[in-house]
Amino acid sequence: MKIFSAHQIYEADKFTIEKQQISSDELMERAATKLFEWIHSRLRGTSVNIQLFCGIGNNGGDGMALARILKENEYAIQVHVVNYSEKRSKDFLLNLERLKDRKVWPDFINSDSTFPEIAPNDIVVDALFGIGLNRSPDTWVGNLMKYINASKAFVLSVDIPSGLPMHRGPWDPSFVIRANYVLSFQVPKLVFFLPQTGIYVDQWEILDIGLDKEFLNKADTDFELIDREQMLSVYKPRPKFSHKGTYGHAVIVGGSYGKIGAVHLASRACLQSGAGLVTALVPQCGYLPLQTAVPEVMVLAKDREKELSNMEIPFKPTVVGVGMGLGVHEETVSAMGSLLKEVKSPMVIDADGLNIMPKHPEMLQEVPELSILTPHPKELERLVGPWKDDFEKLDKVKAFSQKHHVIIVIKGAHTITVFEEKGYVNTTGNPGMATAGSGDVLTGMITALIAQGYEPLHAATFGVYLHGLAGDMGASQKGYEALTASGILENIGNAYLNFLRPQEVEVKE
Ligand SMILES: NC(=O)C1=CN([C@@H]2O[C@H](COP(=O)(O)OP(=O)(O)OC[C@H]3O[C@@H](n4cnc5c(N)ncnc54)[C@H](O)[C@@H]3O)[C@@H](O)[C@H]2O)[C@@H](O)CC1
Ligand SMILES: [K+]
Missing domain, CATH: 3.40.50.10260 (YjeF N-terminal domain)
Structure with missing residues (x-):
């Protein structure tokens, strides 16, 4: 609308x-x-x-x-x-x-x-x-x-x-x-x-x-409301004669000592949103917990114990999602610089992946076109500078998107996905989703959609929509306060089902 x-x-x-x-x-x-x-x-x-x-x-x-x-x-x-x-x-x-x-x-x-x-x-x-x-x-x-x-x-x-x-x-x-x-x-x-x-x-x-x-x-119009009807026109049904290769190989890069959970959430969300294969690229300390907790995910544990100093991917992934739980260790920052140089297709960048950028503006130039950045308000401010009101914020984000040719997901009660001149306002979600790890789940979901061949703007708007819907379904079972990122994750399947279910038509008297 x-x-x-x-x-x-x-x-x-x-x-x-x-x-x-x-x-x-x-x-x-x-x-x-x-x-x-x-x-x-x-x-x-x-x-x-x-x-x-x-x-x-x-x-x-x-x-x-x-x-x-x-x-x-x-x-x-x-x-x-x-x-x-x-x-x-x-x-x-x-x-x-x-x-x-x-x-x-x-x-x-x-x-x-x-x-x-x-x-x-x-x-x-x-x-x-x-x-x-x-x-x-x-x-x-x-x-x-x-x-x-x-x-x-x-x-x-x-x-x-x-x-x-x-x-x-x-x-x-x-x-x-x-x-x-x-x-x-x-x-x-x-x-x-x-x-x-x-x-x-x-x-x-x-x-x-x-x-x-x-x-x-x-x-x-400069803005559009994202609703079910619109997302149905974007949705890609899964053909019968498909195989896991059809749905891409996503790599989730992140994690540091004490923050492996972020990668766990993102990888699971990525799998449950339909990616064919998911590999998590983490420091050594992530190997055992990830292999134990998520058997479906492959794990590439890099040389260091506590943080990533090397993000080399020994194969060509369909898409890379990076940043959750990464930390900002000097060597992690330099590894991130190399990753950005290496990857040429759109990526999903979140959390510390974004926090690194304002201090290293040269890295921004290396971000592949049509990449999706998913900042929360503080991260956004570091990227585009402060604003006097929401309208100025939107103007700044549009200018940033145009300058760098990237998609920005402004996370909030009504998440707005901005690409160049236009903003897409989400209609799902609830205050229960303001909880630790909720953003990691979103990053995993958007990454999964790109892996499945959605074009980046559709992956961003549909990912945000489904994430909100999963949160709404989670909140309807547990209430706002008890909703956790895992609760959102567990409802991704329900969100798809709800989204695809034919809606009852209201009969007027
Ligand atoms: N034919 C139409 O154009 C229709 C208009 N509609 C109604 O018309 C509204 C818009 O009407 P208007 O354009 O007359 O504007 P408003 O009724 O919103 O405002 C009244 C007028 O007051 C003046 N004004 C603005 N700020 C002021 C301030 N701070 N102090 C004092 N005066 C101020 C402006 O000249 C403004 O036109 C819509 O919101 C809607 O409710 C509806 O009737 C539907 C059809
Ligand atoms: K009024």
Whole structure:
């Protein structure tokens, strides 16, 4: 599913209005009707007090139109116009008049007004600002937002939590509505998925307001949501007459004294994600534990006892995954330099494999094109430098990806895979996966997909998707706290099964 910028959404609105020969207020009416249907299907006429806080632009217009439809259906409503500007939109004014025609008189909140009381059982509809926010809300409007946030009421935001700009972090983090639920028109918004702004959104859902499908399909967007449907188009079924050679020989390079477990996790994850053969390249201390714990994995134990000083691979592997538990011993660093010179095909680089790079920038030049780097936030900062907000971070990562022609997997609640100009936002996973070794499992999985012939970008997005799904399945058995990297690993098979199972189609009444 594509993620559109504000500019693209306005374009889609305009295009739809022209093509379908409707007026802008008809589109607003559609939006408001969808909002009403969502609310009505849940409340079914329950007597609850609904307080609508409406701005003076089109987001406020949506709120006003919704208020009218709620009133027509005998809901108890109170409408507040938050009068933050004289520049009222045409469709807002039209819907204000329509509301007055129904004998509903909104109260107008200005900078010196006392805010209305909000009871814990009320429902607040937040229609202050939509995607048109382009500067910080005035202090009194911000204070109203804080007041709404401090209430115990359920807050339903129209399109986007008010106060969140579409293109940058908020000017003041306390001047943003914290939404229990966001009903967003037609397309998801990037801010729902970024760590600094996703915190304002508990749950979100898309309402289809009938924007032109052809326009939406054709548009080129900077970001995309990775979902099951898309991954199914990437998935490579295993042919009957295949053999283990068909699925490649992956080499996992890593480990040092006390950190052999990282290689254990990555190698097992690599096998369980479908690689034909897996060899672990480790220092001597890794030989016995790996041979004992994972009989399916071949082990190449190099000369030193406690760390790798030689990463020579005596055959041509399909793919190399490197870095987990490696340490940063001087000789390990130099061995890594040689490995990078040796390998010409895309690699997967994680953990210490990444930590080595910023101190040895010359190594970055040796990273094969289309390699996949999987940094967590600290590792990422070392690679691209600090950022002031998530948007700057994404810009920096895109620039880095373009410069070095590599794929970067920004790990987080919604992992974003970046390749050149574009970001792919993952939708699986849960907070239970923030646990030791989770990243080693991911590296093993992505390495396995490359071994099986997936092109690197697909290996990264599909690997991230499956890893999250395996984590979700693990968490459903054990809960977040008890989920471990082994728990994720054990569910890779279940994740594949779940992913490939035909989904039940929801039958509408
Ligand atoms: N035809 C359409 O374009 C549709 C628009 N829709 C709604 O329209 C919204 C966008 O509406 P608008 O573009 O009118 O913008 P908003 O309603 O988001 O914002 C209101 C206006 O206030 C001004 N403004 C921005 N920041 C401000 C600030 N900090 N203080 C004071 N004034 C500020 C801007 O001029 C902006 O246009 C969407 O989020 C959606 O809810 C929906 O009705 C669907 C159809
Ligand atoms: K809003």
